[in-house]
Amino acid sequence: MELIQAILALYRERGGWFLGLLWDHFLLSGQAILLSGSIGLLLGIFIAQRPRLAPAVMGVCNVLYTIPAISLLGILIPFTGIGNKTAVIALTIYGVMPMVRNTYVGLTTLDPDILEAAAGMGSTAMQTLLRVKLPMAAGVILAGVRNMVVMTVSVAGIASFVGAGGLGVSIYRGITIYDPAMTAAGSILIASLAVLLDFLLGRVEKHFKKYGS
């Protein structure tokens, strides 16, 4: 109870500060989401068209995905310095994996009859991809996007370890001055942001499911 009161008091007294951090957090994870979303999508399409490359690319992504986030940040410091840039790069590397996997799986598990029909109607490879394959795989790809977005928003919380902004600042300050309320206050906002974005993407996903494409 005391903790909850302390958290509420923090929001009251320092609302502006927390809003600033929330905005920074949104921008930071937003950049990474856009980057890993587009890189992952393109990479996923690429390996779906050239299945021989798929195991190698997926393997590399898998390995990158298993590096603990904090160590990935540490490894990047000598190359990209300290601050938002390093954080965005680390988050992007993380986000690529779920995107590649879902895009690849979505595009390679389609009904072959439909693909044959598309080819039979004289569609080019590009037309088949854009008009048939991607719309049909959209549901699976969107599930990957949701997964990636939630993860990125949450992992961005440790980015302040390398001097990046965002709600990690309040988490980290809370830890270093032994103020659990401050750590919790930051964490709650991160969770809320993740839940909100997930909800919005869920609506989009539903739309795709309902109307096919």
Next chain:
Amino acid sequence: MKQKILALILALAAALSLSACGKPAAAGPVKIATKPMTEQYILGEMLGLILEDAGFQVEITKGIGGGTNNIHPAMEKGEFDLYPEYTSSGWVMVLDHEAVGVDDQEMLAKLKSEYQEKFQMTWVGLYGFNNTFAVAVREETAQQYGLTTTSDLAKVAGELNFGGNPDYIERADGFALLADTYGLEFKSVNDIDIGLKYQALRNGDIDVTNAFTTDAQLGNASAGLVTLEDDLHLQVNYFCSTVVRQDALEKHPGLEQALMKMDGLLSDGEMAHLNYLVEVEGADEKEAARDFLVEKGVLKG
């Protein structure tokens, strides 16, 4: 099994109490304690080497958790004979005085008299360095803007990025007090992990950081970092000295003279460099201490 353990505990307790209330062992070793930080480990070794050189047996217990809070009570009980301590730590944490409004000379004189009176302990010699708060910048920044004191920073703060460890930025007596006292309005203020901030400073990701005068990273000559004097005395001074039990001085004739070899031995820069050797370059504490004492001519090579 239970009985065996119980018997063992009893035996141990008996052995301990026997040794505790045993005869006042003819002199015996001089028992040295240190706080849990690199600087104190090096100082503990240095004291040990000097005392051994003077013919005493020593027993060093390094890194007592909680520092002053736990070492002082143990000193009172006679579990330790001496330890390196900082003037303001003794003044505030042990004597419970206000840190402000007392000059260095006065503080030391009162430390000596009050320790003598209350605990039958005294302070012997000042090592020379003062491990206190400072603001650190790159050498080139200091040259470019002609900075020597923290007050100099006020005019140019708007062009510089500050980065500090999160607890310093958050605490009321930390960054807010610094900025208020010196009228500093930086271009930006960034939270950076304490282990990374010096690297960020060297790389130019930040231009100014909070520091302590004997921080290991300031002892790295190739880092090119300098500290700016805390000219408005935001922080009190922490001169390092040896706190020693009076009965130890009496029991071990010549101990005080030996301890006085530490007097004026170390500058801020020299202490920082020793911290750097041990903390960053991984040198052995004892070797680093010995090399320094030989270099200073206190020990023969």
